[in-house]
Every structure is written in C-alpha cells, then in structure tokens.
Amino acid sequence: MEERTAAVSPFLDAGTFVRFAETAEAIGATTKRLEKAAILGRYFAGLGDDDLLRAARYFAGYAFSLRDQRTTNVGGAALVAAILAVSGADEARLRERLVALGDAGDVAHEAFAASPTQAQLAPVLTLGDMAGFLETLAATSGTKRKVELVTDLLRRAAPLEAKYVVKLLQGDLRIGLKEGAVEDGIARLAGTDVGRIQWVNMLTGDIGETALLARHGRLDTARMRLFHPIKFMLATAAEDLSDVARQMPPEFAVEDKYDGIRAQAHVARATPGDDILHGVSVEGRHVALFSRTLDEITESFPDLVGPLAAALTPERRAASDEGFILDGEVVPVQGERILPFQELQKRLGRKTLTEAVLSSVPVAFVAYDVLYADGRVLINAPFAERRAVLEGLSGMGAPLRVTPSERFSDVAKLDEAFDAARVRGNEGLMVKDPGSPYKPGRRGRDWLKIKRALATLDVVVTAAQVGEGRRSRFLSDYTFAVRASETNPTLLNVGKAYSGLTDVEITRLSEWFRSHALQSFAHGKVITVEPKIVLEVTFDRVQPSTRHKSGYALRFPRILRIREDKPVEEIDTLETVRRLAEAGGGAAEAET
Numbered sequence: 001m002e003e004r005t006a007a008v009s010p011f012l013d014a015g016t017f018v019r020f021a022e023t024a025e026a027i028g029a030t031t032k033r034l035e036k037a038a039i040l041g042r043y044f045a046g047l048g049d050d051d052l053l054r055a056a057r058y059f060a061g062y063a064f065s066l067r068d069q070r071t072t073n074v075g076g077a078a079l080v081a082a083i084l085a086v087s088g089a090d091e092a093r094l095r096e097r098l099v100a101l102g103d104a105g106d107v108a109h110e111a112f113a114a115s116p117t118q119a120q121l122a123p124v125l126t127l128g129d130m131a132g133f134l135e136t137l138a139a140t141s142g143t144k145r146k147v148e149l150v151t152d153l154l155r156r157a158a159p160l161e162a163k164y165v166v167k168l169l170q171g172d173l174r175i176g177l178k179e180g181a182v183e184d185g186i187a188r189l190a191g192t193d194v195g196r197i198q199w200v201n202m203l204t205g206d207i208g209e210t211a212l213l214a215r216h217g218r219l220d221t222a223r224m225r226l227f228h229p230i231k232f233m234l235a236t237a238a239e240d241l242s243d244v245a246r247q248m249p250p251e252f253a254v255e256d257k258y259d260g261i262r263a264q265a266h267v268a269r270a271t272p273g274d275d276i277l278h279g280v281s282v283e284g285r286h287v288a289l290f291s292r293t294l295d296e297i298t299e300s301f302p303d304l305v306g307p308l309a310a311a312l313t314p315e316r317r318a319a320s321d322e323g324f325i326l327d328g329e330v331v332p333v334q335g336e337r338i339l340p341f342q343e344l345q346k347r348l349g350r351k352t353l354t355e356a357v358l359s360s361v362p363v364a365f366v367a368y369d370v371l372y373a374d375g376r377v378l379i380n381a382p383f384a385e386r387r388a389v390l391e392g393l394s395g396m397g398a399p400l401r402v403t404p405s406e407r408f409s410d411v412a413k414l415d416e417a418f419d420a421a422r423v424r425g426n427e428g429l430m431v432k433d434p435g436s437p438y439k440p441g442r443r444g445r446d447w448l449k450i451k452r453a454l455a456t457l458d459v460v461v462t463a464a465q466v467g468e469g470r471r472s473r474f475l476s477d478y479t480f481a482v483r484a485s486e487t488n489p490t491l492l493n494v495g496k497a498y499s500g501l502t503d504v505e506i507t508r509l510s511e512w513f514r515s516h517a518l519q520s521f522a523h524g525k526v527i528t529v530e531p532k533i534v535l536e537v538t539f540d541r542v543q544p545s546t547r548h549k550s551g552y553a554l555r556f557p558r559i560l561r562i563r564e565d566k567p568v569e570e571i572d573t574l575e576t577v578r579r580l581a582e583a584g585g586g587a588a589e590a591e592t
C-alpha cells in the first residue's frame with residue numbers, strides 16, 4: 001500500500017494550531033519521556049521565533065508566561081456552554097461523556113466530530129490567532145462576554161483544533177507532559193544540557209523566552225527577574241535522632257518548624273509596566289507573595305505588603321534596589337506569640353478581608369531563607385551564606401521576622417529543643433545542613449523535619465468523587481467516616497482525602513465504587529457508596545469543624561493504605577478522634 005505523505009510541507013504549516021494539536025497528540029500517544037522530548041524538539045525546530053515562544057508556553061500549559069499575572073479565567077461551565085452552543089450536541093449526553101472522559105477537551109473533540117457544522121471544517125487557526133485570542137480573553141471581564149468570545153473562536157475550529165483550544169483554556173493539556181519535559185524539548189532543540197535550560201527558565205519565569213534564548217545561543221544573557229514563583233525546597237522527615245546524626249554534618253543549623261502557610265515574598269523597586277506582573281506596587285516598591293502551590297496570594301495578606309515594601313537589604317541604598325526574594329512562613333500571631341494554625345483559617349477563604357478580620361487575626365511573615373538579594377542569585381550559595389544575608393536585612397520587625405537559627409553539634413540536645421519549640425507553639429524542629437544549596441522543588445535530605453509521631457485513623461469510605469487532572473476519569477477523592485462509638489455503628493464523616501493511593505488502586509476502587517453506588521449526584525461525579533472500603537489515613541492534625549457530621553475535620557489527610565484486613569465494625573470511633581483533637585491533633589508522643 002502506498003504510504004501517505006503529509007499534505008503540506010512541514011515548514012509552511014508549522015505555525016498552524018492544528019500542527020500544534022497534532023504534535024500534542026503524538027506526545028500523548030507515547031509514555032516515553034525521551035520520545036516526548038524528541039517530538040517536541042523536532043516540532044520546535046520548525047517554528048519561527050514568535051511561534052516558538054507561544055508553543056513553548058502552551059505546551060507547558062500556560063496561556064501567558066509565569067511572570068505575567070493575566071489569566072484567561074474561563075471556568076469549566078463556560079467551556080461546556082461554548083461547546084454546546086457551537087456543536088449543537090445534546091446537553092445530557094455531553095455531560096455524561098464529560099463524566100466518562102473527564103476532560104472537556106476530549107468531549108469537545110467528540111462533539112465537534114459529530115457536529116454537522118464543525119466536522120468538515122478545514123483547520124484555519126494559527127498560533128498567532130491563539131495568542132491574540134488569549135489576550136482578548138484576559139482583558140475581557142464577565143462570564144457572558146467570555147463565553148461569547150470562546151464560542152466565536154470555536155465556530156472557526158475543526159474538531160482537533162477545538163480539542164486543544166479547550167485543553168489550553170483548562171490550563172493543562174493532559175498529555176502527560178510536564179514543564180520539565182518542555183525543558184527537555186528545548187534542550188534538544190538547542191543541543192544544550194537541560195540543566196542550563198532549567199536554570200534560565202527559573203531566572204526568567206518564562207519558558208517561551210527561555211526557548212528563544214536557547215535557540216539563539218544567548219542563555220548566558222539571562223538575568224534574574226522577580227515576580228514569578230520559584231519552586232520551594234522541601235524537607236524530609238527524620239526517622240529519629242540517629243537519622244539526624246547520620247544525615248547531617250558534625251555541626252548543623254536548628255530552627256523551629258512553624259505551622260502556617262509557606263510563602264515566597266518578592267520585593268523590588270517598582271518600574272513602569274509592573275501592572276501586568278504579579279503583586280502590587282506601594283510607595284515605589286513592588287511586592288508579591290506566592291504559595292507553595294505557586295499561586296499568587298498577595299491579596300490574602302494585604303497587611304504584609306507595606307512592611308515588606310519597607311524592608312531593606314543591606315545594599316539597597318547603595319545599589320539600584322534590585323530587590324530580594326524571601327522564603328518563609330505566614331503565621332497567625334498575637335504580639336510576639338505565634339498562634340495555632342486554626343486561627344489563620346478564619347482568614348483564609350474569605351472573599352473580602354475587612355479591617356475587622358485583618359485586625360482580629362494578625363499575621364507575621366517569618367523568613368527562613370533568601371533566594372535572591374541585590375542582584376545576586378543565592379540559590380547555589382551555601383545555607384550559612386544565605387543566613388548571613390537574611391540576618392543583614394533591616395526593617396524587619398513586628399510582622400516581619402527572621403527565624404532564629406542555632407548551631408548544634410550534639411543531636412542529644414534536640415530533645416530539649418523540640419520541647420521548647422512546642423512550648424513556643426511551633427510544630428517541631430527543622431534541621432539544616434549549613435553547606436547545602438537551596439534546591440527548588442526538591443525534597444532532599446539537606447533539610448530534615450522533626451515532628452510528632454504519625455497519627456493514623458482507620459476509616460470507611462462513604463462517598464466518592466471524580467478527581468482533578470489526570471485522575472478525572474476515576475472516582476479518586478474519598479469522603480470517609482468513623483463510627484459514633486464501639487456500640488453505635490452510625491457513621492460520621494470526618495474528612496476527605498485525595499492522595500496516597502497508586503493509579504492501580506484507584507482504578508480498582510473506582511470500579512468497585514461504581515458498582516456499589518447508593519446515590520448519584522452531579523451527573524455521577526459524586527456518589528455515595530456502600531460503606532465497605534476501609535482506609536488507613538494520616539493527617540497533620542484533627543480540628544473541630546462544622547463541615548462534617550462528626551464535628552471534626554482532618555487537616556491534610558493522606559491515605560496510607562487500603563485496609564483489606566479490617567472490617568468496618570473495627571474502624572476507629574469518634575472517641576479516638578476527640579482524643580486526637582485534644583492532644584493537639586497528632587499522637588500524644590513527640591518524635592525526635
């Protein structure tokens with residue numbers, strides 16, 4: 001049989017959106033990371049500069065660069081409305097498919113392929129069209145207007161184009177491609193080591209610009225730009241004191257482990273054009289706060305903005321005020337005292353932060369690291385050197401603090417330090433290697449955390465819900481309950497967990513729940529199930545809550561395992577939950 005060749009020269013149609021979509025399909029069809037990078041590298045090589053910039057961002061799942069605070073902000077309901085309007089599909093059927101496929105892009109593809117107006121359309125969209133569309137969308141407010149814009153674009157879209165327009169608007173192409181793989185693809189394109197690409201991407205906060213610099217051999221010219229989140233360095237739990245002794249050098253740094261919200265603060269002189277950057281400008285300086293999930297959270301802490309803007313690095317006056325980036329924790333405080341995390345919850349999730357709320361739950365930013373200051377990227381500098389820079393900051397006071405950090409050379413003293421940290425209202429200790437660099441996004445052994453012993457509960461699943469992202473095809477989020485008492489089998493919900501199981505386990509449970517459903521809500525997205533599956537869950541703490549019938553909720557629950565060995569009659573009771581809450585959440589014993 002004669003082989004079919006591509007209808008158009010790969011160079012002529014390289015900048016079309018359908019070529020982007022076909023490349024994405026090819027990437028989604030392989031699970032091999034190297035192959036994904038090779039496909040991307042080849043695709044990138046055929047693009048002009050403008051399109052390379054766009055395609056690199058889109059493959060990483062961004063409509064704009066990470067520094068850019070603009071968002072398209074089109075919700076799932078708006079996407080479904082636009083898909084329905086253009087394809088003329090039956091709504092009930094489409095929603096059923098959405099539950100089955102779990103991705104609005106896949107649903108759009110199906111609906112458009114079956115649509116008399118769309119199925120036969122020839123692809124016409126270009127990457128340039130997409131860029132213009134995304135900008136207009138970001139500049140438009142109001143759901144109705146946004147739906148109209150999406151609808152107008154989708155009317156011009158062939159099925160495969162529609163699939164990726166929708167996926168891009170969802171912020172994730174769901175083709176098993178992470179930003180790291182895009183960096184791999186760029187490394188291929190430029191014949192460079194991926195480490196250099198990662199570094200420049202971290203400095204610039206723009207994978208598109210990184211691709212261009214790589215192509216033109218100008219990676220060395222990249223400079224640190226602020227106001228985009230840098231991935232956070234994470235800690236590993238120490239098993240016991242001998243673990244600390246084994247992992248740490250003879251002398252190590254010891255700090256309190258604060259229980260608040262991890263945050264990264266960016267501060268620099270405000271310059272024209274800052275309005276599209278994350279953050280806010282006050283008194284000539286620009287300030288932004290990012291969460292561990294890399295979301296901007298400046299708006300939740302307006303009371304930290306002024307103090308951060310006023311903070312000074314040692315060279316601020318002398319140098320050009322290139323600013324700084326701090327890593328730390330936002331904690332609720334009362335004067336000098338740090339309050340329990342629950343206090344902070346009173347402030348989170350509120351739509352508007354009134355003066356009354358702000359003053360009833362004051363917060364402090366406790367800085368424990370610095371990633372950049374006065375034109376120097378400090379990520380590769382040893383912790384001891386970063387500490388020195390941190391201690392040189394002035395204007396730190398009241399809501400801005402620097403963690404006290406002590407040098408220890410004897411692990412036996414950690415016991416006492418742990419108790420002292422607990423008395424100060426903190427969670428435990430962090431132990432750090434003074435010689436270690438800051439490793440963005442890595443959970444290494446340079447930072448060890450010492451917390452309470454793990455507390456667990458055995459619970460039974462009462463409801464299951466379809467998950468997010470990769471897990472949207474499965475019932476992967478589980479609400480679970482404990483028994484009212486040894487003698488009373490009434491089940492009382494106490495939490496909901498999303499993580500901890502393997503894909504295989506989730507697939508199996510998902511099937512089981514579907515065939516043991518009691519009631520179905522939201523088109524089968526949420527179902528109540530026969531209470532038979534027992535899980536062992538762990539959590540950071542138990543706290544009183546009105547959310548669940550038990551009157552308690554677990555903070556950060558994770559599933560440890562499915563207790564195949566345990567019947568529902570033997571799961572934990574409300575009494576155990578109450579005891580855990582009274583003991584401060586975790587097990588009563590401290591682990592050091």
Ligand code: AMP
Pocket residue numbers: 234235236255256257258259261262329368403430449
């Ligand atoms: P974990 O979340 O259990 O992996 O523990 C690491 C977390 O402890 C970090 O993400 C921070 O939010 C928090 N933390 C509290 N105090 C410190 C500290 N002094 N140094 C580093 N991380 C800290």
